[in-house]
Amino acid sequence: MKKRIVPAKFGMGMLVVAAGLVASGCSSEGKQKEGGVVQTASADSLRSDQKDSAVVETNPTQTQQVEDSTHTFGTILPNKRIIAYYGNPLSKRMGILGELPPEQMLARLDEEVKAWEEADPATPVQPALHVIMLTAQGKPLKSNTYSLRMSGHVADSVISWAKTRNAIVFLDIQIGKSTFEKEIPHLEKYLKLPQVHLGIDPEFAMKKGGIPGGKIGTVDAEDINYATGYLSDLATKHNLPPKILVVHRFTQGMVTNYKNIKIRPNVQIVMHMDGWGDKPLKRDSYRAYIKKEPVQFTGFKIFYKNDTKKPGWKLFTPEELLKLDPVPHYIQYQ
Template identity: 60%
Template sequence: MTDFAYASRLKAVVLPALGLFLTALLPSCGTRTDAEGNATAEAAEAAAAKPAVVDTVALKREAMRRDSLKADSIVKASGQLPGSILPGKRIIAFYGNIRSKGMGILGREPKEQMLAKFRKVQKEWQAADPSIPVQPALHNVTITAQGSPGKDGKYRLMNSKATIEEVIKWARENNCILFLDVQVGWSDLESELPKLEQYLKSPDIHLGIDPEFALKTKKVKPNRKIGTYDAKDVNYAINFLARIVAENKLPPKVLIVHRFTQGMITNYKNIKLDPRVQVVMHMDGWGNPILKKDSYRDYIVKEPVQYTGFKLFYEYDPRPAPHHMMTPKEVLAELDPKPLYIQYQ
């Protein structure tokens, strides 16, 4: 009950009773007291009739809590929510930015050449592990860390609406899900993720967050130092996606969290999972396969969250010799647990 409603009810109960008490004590003032008592009762009734102030934030929070409890019960009964991608499929993704040749395979080659290569990779993975279907994905860096501060000094830039709509079209034409990736620079997830909400309301669009370019100190430009996220940042992203799933009655979202050093994620034990969001901790390092496998073991397996991912680099893994880009069979044979998200850059 709000303070306002409580006060109204108090007036309605106490003041009329007080009027009767005064009538008993002062009979000569009966007419005036009755009039005042009636006026007071009418005022109290009018006040009580006014609608109480509604705390919409609290109501929304309670609705989300009920949705989460319902989701938890479904997961306990069946193992996952309807429409979940993981662990029933292995996601194979091509990463980059369709407007940039330097960010990854997604934009490095002409569209049709890139898609032909991608289809070949999907077949390789399906042949390497026929037991689990391949789910193709495009992974587009949509909010990108920058070397210059920009007008607001945040060192990041969002793709244009036209670019986002184009990559959505690419994905849907090729039966892919789409990940929109975020590099916040000197900004933060609370400021950047709402910009993507209109797109994340679609069931086939998911999210990636990259702590490498999250510079909390505001003293170093992006790409000069490896950034970091704390569990509370990951939890914000999880809760943000969970709300979108609940409000729009969507299947669970997949959240990719990049990582290749100890410090990129802090307090991992405090990450709070939600059945409406499937979290992939993604080993994002490049180079010698031995070092990549060590990083996977030390930063992904030893600090488990939910599902695991592994990145392969067309340009940086094969050099210098004897380095090479691991094949699907090598990844599956040499990594435990076997990653369910594979990204090619």
């Protein structure tokens, strides 16, 4: 009997806010959904010194300008392996990036980088911070898009942390009922920086209807081509090294018409296996949705909590992930 591949990440990425842009409360265990857990951010998960300055619906161009990194960032893949920490600094429940204070988080990232360097000395490691800048919502909010833009303060903070580790940065968007054409340009001032890249999450792209967290969303090759085209134009116009686009995926329907995805010389595409569960399940998902529908480069996500939530479940080690075929070039920890 063929094992059913569970859409294991479902609902994990939502920072839910109520009227007045204050996070709504929920139980610490979240709400059980088929194939995963919907976890929303409680008011306690927002740091008090950031509630007013960061959780606002505003255009990032209203914030202070970010200086270009003093480091040179050239073509990264496949010469290096990216080790990324994911989340939102306003929530302790969306990933390791916001779960710990910055210095503790960065110190733990250092440990993961060292582990990968020891496991594969032949491949240099590129540390990264992957921050959710547009968070899916269970309610329409004022924009009626079921998504919430973070202020530029969030990006500024994460970029400044990354500089202390010579790390690159990914800005991730969960568009809800908005569009990539509307949302990606809001990040342009950051995407013009040589060390800043983009992530898109089809799980929360509700182009076929529904509410984020209520069903799994989808994107088409056409959407991905818009994103890579936008990044390609920026790279050309500003003489930047190749940009990277990370596309989350853990079900068949999250990405359609993959054969029509365009490969561009100055954009590198990572198809990222983004589900949680036990090791056989995650391997199955990687083979079914990443290996069997190849695009360019591959990624694999580790969930510190959800991948160990049941007896007998253990985290993949770097040595185990190096045995995957193809070997992933992007590893994300949540």
